[in-house]
Amino acid sequence: MTGPGSRLQPRVVITYGTFDLLHVGHVHMLRRLRDLGTRLVVGISTDEFNATKGKTSLVPYADRAIIVGALGAVDEVFPETCWEQKRYDVIRYGAAVFGIGDDWAGHFDHLSDLCRVVYLPRTPDISSTMIRGSIDPADLLPRPRVP
Amino acid sequence: MTGPGSRLQPRVVITYGTFDLLHVGHVHMLRRLRDLGTRLVVGISTDEFNATKGKTSLVPYADRAIIVGALGAVDEVFPETCWEQKRYDVIRYGAAVFGIGDDWAGHFDHLSDLCRVVYLPRTPDISSTMIRGSIDPADLLPRPRVP
Known part of the structure; x- marks a missing residue:
């Protein structure tokens, strides 16, 4: 956006995801999305919506909503409860850009009558470093540090 | 801090932690620490330091440093490499407050000649909701969403 008023009017970027166990790939992706505009709003898939996908x-x-909403790059989060809400969300947020990882390439081209649709390359396999053999569930509990 | 200049001078809060698998308890704790001042700096325990603790x-x-540094409440992160660095850190950052979870109550009172030392109550067992039976390591990998 150029011309008069461009500094006053926010350029909203919208994206969606589950963001389970937030990792550095999520952080990089959200920062790059935020850099496409001046305000980033993020639809977080609800547990019920994920269940309909067998996930x-x-x-x-x-x-997940609190954690993603706590990131400096994220201005607002909202629930993603169904596939059909995206057009409505783009309109109600006045989104100029719909952005998502390129594992979704082509899936949201139908929104391009409303806004720019971009598919960003994902950081390759960034979370594999998290995996060290089998995970003990106790590792996911907060533990007091050893003095 | 009151009186002239109080709006210009940052009130630095310092804390430490590993912040493995960032959860909502971490986010709440960091926000509450940030609210004690105007700038929050966070020492992140290095892998080598944790190894000396058998952790x-x-x-x-x-x-972990990228993820914690991406939180809106966090202004700066730095490596925590040994137990002995805390006095030096408080001085070099000009920290007015050293804050940490109350599972550490009493352990850092020796810093109170340099700054205020506070132990904040932890959110009780906030991460237990993350545990659902045994964790499949594949769950920690980023997955493309099912269209």
Whole structure:
């Protein structure tokens, strides 16, 4: 956006995801999305919506929303409850850009009558470093540090 | 801090932690620490330092530092490499407050000649919701969403 008023009017970027166990790939992606505009709003898939996809997250929706919303790059989060809401969301947020990882390439081209649709390359396999053999569930509990 | 200049001079809060698999308890704690001042600096325990404590994190130091540094409440992160650095850190950052979870109550009173030392109550067992039976390591990998 150029011309008079461009500094006053926010350029909203919208994206969606589950963001289970927030990792550095999520952080990089959200920063790059934020850099496409001046305001980033993020639809967080609810547990019920994920269930319809046969997908279960380890962290419940309420916690995922708080964690993603706590990132400096993220201005607002909202629940993603169904596939059909995206057109409505783009309109109600006045989004100039719909952005998402390129594992979704082509899937949201139908929104391009409303806004720019971009598919960003994902950081390759960035979370594999998190995996060290089998995970003990106790590792996911907060532990007091050894003095 | 009151009186002239109080709006210009930052009130630095300092804290430390591993912040493995960032959860909502971490986010709440960091926000409350940030609210004690105007700038929050966070020492992130390095993998090597954790190893001396017999502790292993699932997420490596470099990623943990990026993720914690991406939170809106956090102004700066730095490596925590040994127990002895805290006095030096409080002085070099000009920290007015040293804050940490109350599972550490009493352990850092020796810093109270340099700054205020506060122990904040932890959110009780906030991460237990993350645990649903046994964790499949594949769940920690980023997955493309099912269209």
